[in-house]
Amino acid sequence: MSGPSEPGDRAREDELSEGLATVRDRIDAAVGAAGRPPGSVGLVVVTKYFPAGDVRILAGLGVRDVGENRHQEASEKADLCRDLDLRWHFVGGLQSNKAAAVGAYADVVESVDRPKLLAGLSRGRAERDPDGALGPLDCLVQVSLDPPGAEHRAGCDPAVLDELCERLAGTEHLRLAGLMAVAPLGEDPAPAFERLAGYASRVRARHPGADVLSAGMSGDLEQAVAAGATHVRVGSAVLGARPRVQ
Ligand SMILES: *Cc1c(COP(=O)(O)O)cnc(C)c1O
Numbered sequence: 001m002s003g004p005s006e007p008g009d010r011a012r013e014d015e016l017s018e019g020l021a022t023v024r025d026r027i028d029a030a031v032g033a034a035g036r037p038p039g040s041v042g043l044v045v046v047t048k049y050f051p052a053g054d055v056r057i058l059a060g061l062g063v064r065d066v067g068e069n070r071h072q073e074a075s076e077k078a079d080l081c082r083d084l085d086l087r088w089h090f091v092g093g094l095q096s097n098k099a100a101a102v103g104a105y106a107d108v109v110e111s112v113d114r115p116k117l118l119a120g121l122s123r124g125r126a127e128r129d130p131d132g133a134l135g136p137l138d139c140l141v142q143v144s145l146d147p148p149g150a151e152h153r154a155g156c157d158p159a160v161l162d163e164l165c166e167r168l169a170g171t172e173h174l175r176l177a178g179l180m181a182v183a184p185l186g187e188d189p190a191p192a193f194e195r196l197a198g199y200a201s202r203v204r205a206r207h208p209g210a211d212v213l214s215a216g217m218s219g220d221l222e223q224a225v226a227a228g229a230t231h232v233r234v235g236s237a238v239l240g241a242r243p244r245v246q
Contacts, residue, residue, distance in 0.1 A: 009053070009057070012053075013057050013061075015240065016054065016057050016058060016239065019237060019238040019239060020045075020061055020063070022237065023043065023238050026221060026222065026237075027043060027221065027225065030222040030226065033222075040230070041225055041230060042231035042232075043232060044065040044067045044089050044214070044231055044232070044233045045058055045067065045238050045239070046069070046233050046234060047066050047068060047077070048067070048069045048092075048242070049073075049243050050239050050242070052076075052077045055080075055081050055084070055086070056084065058238075059084045059086060063086075064085065064087055065087045065089060066087070066088060067088075067089040067090075067091045067233050068088065068089070068090060068091065068092065069091050071092075071095075071098045074090060074092075074105070075101065075102075075105055079105075087108060088108070089106070089109075089233070090102050090109045090110060091110045091111055091180070091214075093111060093154055094112070096116045096117055096120055097120075098120075099118075099119075099120025099124065100120040100123045100124035100127070101124060102120075102121065103120060103121035103123065103125045104124040104125070108138045108139070108140070109121060109137065109138070109139045109140070110142065110180040110233075111140070111154065112139045112140065112141050112142060112168060113144075113155050114156060114164070115164060115167050118168060118171045121139065122172055123173075124137075125137040125174065126172075126173050136172075136173050136175035137173060137174050137175065138177040139175065139177060140178050140179055140180040140214055141156060141176070141179055142154060142180045143155050143180075143199055144156060145183060145192040145195060147184065153182070153184075154182065155181060161203070162202070162206070165207060176209070177209070177210060177211075177212045178210045178212030178213055179199060179200050179212070179214070180213075180215070181196045181214075182215075189220040190226070190227070193220075193223050193224050193227035194227055196213070200213045200228070212230050212231070213229050213230045214230070214232075215227065216232035217232070217233055217235070218236045218237035221237075
C-alpha cells in the first residue's frame, strides 16, 4: 500500500476533504433550518466499493463512523483498518447465515429486518466479546417506507415493526438502538421520512433508549434532517461516484 505522502494519495485526500466539508456544510445548514441544536446530527460515511485506503484517509480527516453494505468487503476492510478508531456500521441486506459473522466485527447493525437474524447477530457478538466488556451490539430495525403493495425492497413491513423491536430488545447481547430507513425510489422523500418519524416515536414510547434514527443519503439528507434523523448515511457526496455497481 502506498504511503500517505504519495502524490496520488494527496490528490485523493484533497477530494475527500472537499467532499466531507461540503456534506458537513449541508448537514449544518439542514440542522439550522430545522431549528435543531448544532451538532445534533451525526454522519456515517458509506465507503462501500471504495478501497480501505480511502477509509484510512477519512479517518485522518476525523471520520469515526463508516458504513458498509456487503459482508465480505466489510470484514476485509474492518480487518485492514483494525488499527484505526472506527465504528463500523453494517447497512446492507443481511443473509441469516452471515449474521453471526457480521455480529463479530460490526459496531452497529442498521439493517435488522427480520427475526431470523437475531440469533446469529447475538452469537457473533458473544464470540467477539466473551467477557461482555463491549456491552450489547447496537442494532437498528430497518423499516420499509415503500407504499403498501409496492414491490418489496429492504426493510420490515411497518405492520410487524413493533413485534420485531420487541424481539430484538429481548435478545441477549443485542440492544435496540433505534430505526433505519431508505426513502422509496421515485417518490418525494419528505412524506416518507415523516412516516418514519411517526414509527420512531411509537417505538421510543415503548423503548425509551431506542433514540437513534438513521435516515438520509447523498440525495435526501436535508429532508431526513427535517424529519428528525439523528444520523445520515452518505456515500457518493463524500467519495464521488462509486467505482462499480453490482
Ligand atoms: C449506499 C448506501 C448509502 C449511501 O448512498 P449515497 O447515495 O451514495 O449517499 C446509504 N444507505 C445505504 C443503506 C446504502 O446502501
